[in-house]
Amino acid sequence: xxxxxxxxxxxxxxxxxxxxxxxxxxxxxxxxxxxxxxxxxxxxxxxxxxxxxxxxxxxxxxxxxxxxxxxxxxxxxxxxxxxxxxxxxxxxxxxxxxxxxxxxxxxxxxxxxxxxxxxxxxxxxxxxxxxxxxxxxxxxxxxxxxxxxxxxxxxxxxxxxxxxxxxxxxxxxxxxxxxxxxxxxxxxxxxxxxxxxxxxxxxxxxxxxxxxxxxxx
Amino acid sequence: xxxxxxxxxxxxxxxxxxxxxxxxxxxxxxxxxxxxxxxxxxxxxxxxxxxxxxxxxxxxxxxxxxxxxxxxxxxxxxxxxxxxxxxxxxxxxxxxxxxxxxxxxxxxxxxxxxxxxxxxxxxxxxxxxxxxxxxxxxxxxxxxxxxxxxxxxxxxxxxxxxxxxxxxxxxxxxxxxxxxxxxxxxxxxxxxxxxxxxxxxxxxxxxxxxxxxxxxxxxxxxxxxxxxxxxxxxxxxxxxxxxxxxxxxxxxxxxxxxxxxxxxxxxxxxxxxxxxxxxxxxxxxxxxxxxxxxxxxxxxxxxxxxxxxxxxxxxxxxxxxxxxxxxxxxxxxxxxxxxxxxxxxxxxxxxxxxxxxxxxxxxxxxxxxxxxxxxxxxxxxxxxxxxxxxxxxxxxxxxxxxxxxxxxxxxxxxxxxxxxxxxxxxxxxxxxxxxxxxxxxxxxxxxxxxxxxxxxxxxxxxxxxxxxxxxxxxxxxxxxxxxxxxxxxxxxxxxxxxxxxxxxxxxxxxxxxxxxxxxxxxxxxxxxxxxxxxxxxxxxxxxxxxxxxxxxxxxxxxxxxxxxxxxxxxxxxxxxxxxxxxxx
Ligand code: HEM
Ligand SMILES: [Cu+2]
Numbered sequence: 145x146x147x148x149x150x151x152x153x154x155x156x157x158x159x160x161x162x163x164x165x166x167x168x169x170x171x172x173x174x175x176x177x178x179x180x181x182x183x184x185x186x187x188x189x190x191x192x193x194x195x196x197x198x199x200x201x202x203x204x205x206x207x208x209x210x211x212x213x214x215x216x217x218x219x220x221x222x223x224x225x226x227x228x229x230x231x232x233x234x235x236x237x238x239x240x241x242x243x244x245x246x247x248x249x250x251x252x253x254x255x256x257x258x259x260x261x262x263x264x265x266x267x268x269x270x271x272x273x274x275x276x277x278x279x280x281x282x283x284x285x286x287x288x289x290x291x292x293x294x295x296x297x298x299x300x301x302x303x304x305x306x307x308x309x310x311x312x313x314x315x316x317x318x319x320x321x322x323x324x325x326x327x328x329x330x331x332x333x334x335x336x337x338x339x340x341x342x343x344x345x346x347x348x349x350x351x352x353x354x355x356x357x358x359x360x361x
Numbered sequence: 362x363x364x365x366x367x368x369x370x371x372x373x374x375x376x377x378x379x380x381x382x383x384x385x386x387x388x389x390x391x392x393x394x395x396x397x398x399x400x401x402x403x404x405x406x407x408x409x410x411x412x413x414x415x416x417x418x419x420x421x422x423x424x425x426x427x428x429x430x431x432x433x434x435x436x437x438x439x440x441x442x443x444x445x446x447x448x449x450x451x452x453x454x455x456x457x458x459x460x461x462x463x464x465x466x467x468x469x470x471x472x473x474x475x476x477x478x479x480x481x482x483x484x485x486x487x488x489x490x491x492x493x494x495x496x497x498x499x500x501x502x503x504x505x506x507x508x509x510x511x512x513x514x515x516x517x518x519x520x521x522x523x524x525x526x527x528x529x530x531x532x533x534x535x536x537x538x539x540x541x542x543x544x545x546x547x548x549x550x551x552x553x554x555x556x557x558x559x560x561x562x563x564x565x566x567x568x569x570x571x572x573x574x575x576x577x578x579x580x581x582x583x584x585x586x587x588x589x590x591x592x593x594x595x596x597x598x599x600x601x602x603x604x605x606x607x608x609x610x611x612x613x614x615x616x617x618x619x620x621x622x623x624x625x626x627x628x629x630x631x632x633x634x635x636x637x638x639x640x641x642x643x644x645x646x647x648x649x650x651x652x653x654x655x656x657x658x659x660x661x662x663x664x665x666x667x668x669x670x671x672x673x674x675x676x677x678x679x680x681x682x683x684x685x686x687x688x689x690x691x692x693x694x695x696x697x698x699x700x701x702x703x704x705x706x707x708x709x710x711x712x713x714x715x716x717x718x719x720x721x722x723x724x725x726x727x728x729x730x731x732x733x734x735x736x737x738x739x740x741x742x743x744x745x746x747x748x749x750x751x752x753x754x755x756x757x758x759x760x761x762x763x764x765x766x767x768x769x770x771x772x773x774x775x776x777x778x779x780x781x782x783x784x785x786x787x788x789x790x791x792x793x794x795x796x797x798x799x800x801x802x803x804x805x806x807x808x809x810x811x812x813x814x815x816x817x818x819x820x821x822x823x824x825x826x827x828x829x830x831x832x833x834x835x836x837x838x839x840x841x842x843x844x845x846x847x848x849x850x851x852x853x854x855x856x857x858x859x860x861x862x863x864x865x866x867x868x869x870x871x872x873x874x875x876x877x878x879x880x881x882x883x884x885x886x887x888x889x890x891x892x893x894x895x896x897x898x899x900x901x902x903x904x905x906x907x908x909x910x911x912x913x914x915x916x917x918x919x920x921x922x923x924x925x926x927x928x929x930x931x932x933x934x935x936x937x938x939x940x941x942x943x944x945x
Contacts (some may be wrong), residue, residue, distance in 0.1 A: 194548075197583060198583045198586075200587075201583075201584050209591070216626045219623045219624035283739065290603075290604060291602060297606065305594075313385075
């Protein structure tokens with residue numbers, strides 16, 4: 145958790161109340177943000193972590209289905225693993241690096257460099273999705289479709305589900321780079337952090353799925 | 362960097378549409394969920410009435426069975442829709458999304474949920490799922506017939522598996538998948554709000570048990586609905602794309618070999634479904650436990666007995682709830698060792714359940730009990746929870762379940778503990794919070810009449826079902842004529858149907874009370890029950906932002922009743938120490 149931002153936010157406690165024996169609410173770490181409408185920035189970190197937990201449960205259900213279906217059925221046939229997936233994986237890993245560079249620039253208040261690296265990240269994300277699409281086309285050319293075999297069924301389902309989630313991440317990146325922060329409940333720093341937490345997790349999730357599909361094919 | 366913007370989120374909307382339809386106010390959304398559940402529960406009851414009539418008078422002419430008599434398939438369609446509507450649209454919405462949305466932010470001293478727009482989206486997603494689900498009645502072939510558990514292969518094969526298994530079953534899968542999304546979004550909001558938006562002084566240890574219950578329920582929802590969503594996705598692909606996740610090879614359905622599928626595993630669906638399904642039954646019941654604790658304490662004028670144990674028990678039930686799904690699959694051919702493990706874990710849930718029960722009794726012990734209608738329904742909840750839980754311990758033995766599985770015994774078990782107990786929780790909450798929600802009191806006399814009809818009624822309906830089950834009566838049978846060993850049980854069915862008719866009619870008493878009191882009930886004061894939690898510190902009904910901009914500070918736990926030395930027998934959570942003992 146990038147704690148710095150949230151730590152700073154808590155300075156704005158409006159200091160209401162003040163009777164005896166009043167521990168703070170919120171996350172019990174001593175301060176809160178009372179008296180001001182809207183919500184503390186840490187809520188955005190809470191919700192992204194929870195959301196990721198939900199997403200992971202979804203993918204774990206698919207993963208165990210993969211393992212069970214492979215173990216129980218006797219009709220599993222391996223297919224030619226599209227080579228481009230290696231490249232796609234490298235692209236996505238690179239995007240995790242560029243997003244970190246972008247965040248560092250934002251911390252040092254270098255807005256232009258932030259924008260640049262942030263768009264590099266976005267482009268890498270789009271490139272990844274394009275690469276996944278090419279992988280599908282390669283499989284289709286070999287005659288491997290969704291229904292061909294359970295191995296290909298799971299391949300399409302897992303890559304599509306991950307692609308959809310990553311597409312959500314791309315939308316988040318675009319949102320962060322295009323909105324104005326003047327009148328928003330969420331600060332730019334928070335939004336950037338939250339988007340990159342999500343991005344890293346989708347990256348990590350892909351590495352996991354890649355390993356699953358490659359080793360389990 | 363400090364940006365804390367008070368951006369335009371806290372001005373009440375003025376147009377009718379923004380205020381009552383596309384509202385982001387948690388109170389309005391809570392009521393929307395409540396009315397969604399109210400509509401659904403009456404629809405579900407109507408379906409059950411048709412089933413009960415058919416069971417006793419199989420040749421009776423029914424209103425919407427065009428051919429005259431009801432066919433077995435039509436019976437199964439009614440059963441499937443009854444179960445699905447009740448479980449998803451009633452038991453999952455009203456206790457959690459309905460009352461939770463309404464009361465949780467106020468009880469923790471927040472002006473709204475953390476993400477009001479997301480909250481609105483959750484509701485509209487849920488409404489969409491209800492529409493999709495119910496539309497299954499109107500498509501070619503009608504509603505699906507594979508039960509709320511939708512076991513493949515029959516649920517995966519399409520039209521060939523029976524009427525309703527075509528478009529109807531597809532709509533069911535899509536509807537349930539949409540419901541999963543709505544519930545996931547809701548869970549995110551509930552947890553974040555509870556974790557991050559509590560008012561000053563509202564420590565975890567001072568949260569009302571209702572809030573704890575909603576929190577644990579939301580965590581269960583967050584971890585369970587994603588799994589059901591994945592299962593629905595795979596089932597949908599089996600149905601419309603021709604994959605073989607759940608459909609085995611070599612299948613012959615009504616003399617037609619199914620050649621296009623190989624190797625799929627119906628058991629895989631059962632695992633995925635019950636990994637969701639068992640937590641789901643706790644999603645239905647935990648909010649009721651919270652309400653029961655809250656109401657029992659308030660009307661015994663005593664603190665909840667063993668607050669910490671109550672919280673711990675909620676957590677333990679939530680955790681164990683994820684470890685016991687196999688008890689629904691004892692007869693699936695699982696290894697006896699797995700069955701033993703699942704059996705042991707299942708019975709372990711009896712421990713936190715018993716802790717809760719004894720603590721409820723401990724709360725009542727020596728209290729100055731006020732028999733309000735809310736209290737009676739709270740007590741009814743405890744009674745039903747015990748009755749239904751005991752039959753669970755029978756079913757948790759693999760050797761006994763071998764006999765009882767798929768009999769009316771299971772029907773009795775889950776109706777008492779999940780169906781009716783949760784409904785009693787909803788009623789307790791309704792009678793308790795109605796004054797806050799609508800600014801008027803429900804009529805207590807009518808309420809008690811409603812209670813007694815319902816309490817005696819549900820026991821009359823569901824107790825005899827245990828005997829049917831023990832006599833070997835299978836569940837999901839449309840008609841027992843001609844089945845010799847079931848012949849003698851017909852009079853039991855007759856009694857149950859009679860009881861169901863009376864009990865369901867008695868719900869009209871509630872409906873009358875509800876809408877009559879909303880218009881003409883006695884005006885409710887701020888705190889008609891002399892209760893302690895924050896929702897009773899603000900006007901009834903509350904203003905748009907709950908506290909009119911003055912967020913309360915909390916000085917004490919949620920159940921300070923009959924504190925020695927205090928002048929009143931209750932001390933509200935927001936009362937400063939200096940003001941205790943003075944008039945408030
Ligand atoms: C001590 C507590 C409990 C135990 C030991 C227990 C045990 C069981 C067992 C072993 C079954 C499977 C029976 C079969 O299908 O053959 C079952 C079914 C069921 N239980 Fe429970 N249970 C308990 C509490 C609950 C609670 C609290 C709820 C809901 C609020 C619940 C709802 C259900 C439902 C809905 C089913 C049937 C599902 C179906 O087949 O459609 N149970 N229970
Ligand atoms: Cu269960």
